[in-house]
Amino acid sequence: AVAAALIAGLGTRFxxxxxxxxxxxxxxxxAIGNGSVHYTDGRQHVDYLARRSVYCAxxxxxxxxxxxxxxxxxxxxxxxxxxxxxxxELLRDLLVDFGVPASAIVVEGASTTTEQQVDHVLAxxxxxxxxxxxAVITTTAHMTRVAALFAARGTSIVPSVTPELLYDDxxxxxxxxxxxxxxxxxxxxAMYEYLANIxxxxxxSERSS
Numbered sequence: 559a560v561a562a563a564l565i566a567g568l569g570t571r572f573x574x575x576x577x578x579x580x581x582x583x584x585x586x587x588x589a590i591g592n593g594s595v596h597y598t599d600g601r602q603h604v605d606y607l608a609r610r611s612v613y614c615a616x617x618x619x620x621x622x623x624x625x626x627x628x629x630x631x632x633x634x635x636x637x638x639x640x641x642x643x644x645x646x647e648l649l650r651d652l653l654v655d656f657g658v659p660a661s662a663i664v665v666e667g668a669s670t671t672t673e674q675q676v677d678h679v680l681a682x683x684x685x686x687x688x689x690x691x692x693a694v695i696t697t698t699a700h701m702t703r704v705a706a707l708f709a710a711r712g713t714s715i716v717p718s719v720t721p722e723l724l725y726d727d728x729x730x731x732x733x734x735x736x737x738x739x740x741x742x743x744x745x746x747x748a749m750y751e752y753l754a755n756i757x758x759x760x761x762x763s764e765r766s767s
Contacts, residue, residue, distance in 0.1 A: 559734040561744030562726070565699050568751055572701045575621050575693060575718035584716060586692040587627045588679055589618035589653070590672070591634020591645030592700060598641075605643040607652065610697050610747070613720035615649055618695045619656035621718050625693065630658060631682060633666040633675045672700070672754070676707040691716050698722070699751045 593608035607615070611634070622630060630653065634645025644667030654660050666682060669675040683692070694715045696704050701719050708715045726733075727740050 559726075561741045561748065562734075564745055564748035564752075568699045568702050568748060572698060572705070572717045572719045574617070574721075575624065575716060577624060579693070579716055580625060582691055582716060584625050584691055584693050585628045586683065586688055586690075587618060587622055587625065587630045588692055588694045589614050589630065589632045589649050590675055590694065590696040590700070590704060591632070591649055592697055594634070594637050594643070594645045594648055596637050596642035603641055605648060607645065607648045610700075610720070611645060611649060612652070613697065614695050615652040615656065617718055617720045618649075619653055619658060621693055621695060622653070622658050622662075627693065628662070629686075629688065630663045631666055631679055632663060633669055633679055635667055635670045635674075672703060673707055676704065676711065680708075680711060680713060690714075693718055695720070699748055703751060703754055 591607075592610035592614055594605060594611060595608065596605050597603060618630070618632075632646040632649035632653065634649065636642040636644045644665070646665040646667040646669075650660070650663045650665050653663060664682060666675070666678050669678050683689075691714045694701075694704060694708070695718050698719045701717050705715060705717055727738055729736065729738075
């Protein structure tokens with residue numbers, strides 16, 4: 559219950575793109591990575607997307623099927639030094655598994671922060687001389703910050719948030735108040751966004767003063 563309240567407090571004004579968005583001429587879809595993990599024993603290694611990023615891939619595949627944009631950008635850097643794969647690569651691979659043509663996907667794997675993701679995506683669009691609204695996919699908790707960063711750079715986006723990420727392990731009623739590892743993950747994810755939004759606001763104030 560606490561995790562759900564914290565996430566709801568970040569803003570629920572963003573919805574999911576539907577068929578009506580076709581009239582807006584969206585030609586670019588951006589899937590923003592929300593974390594990945596890298597495991598190694600020094601000899602072998604594996605890389606996985608965090609659950610939040612997997613849900614971004616789910617939503618990106620749905621929106622791609624709906625809008626058929628000319629370009630898909632996956633963005634997000636690695637969780638550690640090589641040979642860790644970038645989030646952007648892992649997102650691309652999953653989207654290809656979901657039926658998005660590899661030829662339509664551009665990988666931006668240099669970003670290590672959300673602000674860098676936004677800046678690098680805009681640089682890619684500028685280099686290709688692409689203008690107009692872009693569809694942006696991320697989680698509900700993350701979208702407030704992402705949308706603000708794009709807006710601060712004068713870019714219009716059409717947001718589409720992932721399906722709701724539940725952290726209640728299927729509990730109902732009073733059981734939703736019991737502590738659990740899932741709830742802790744949800745709460746910590748939300749608190750990270752609250753703190754990041756505060757930092758963004760303070761940084762913006764310093765720049766304008």
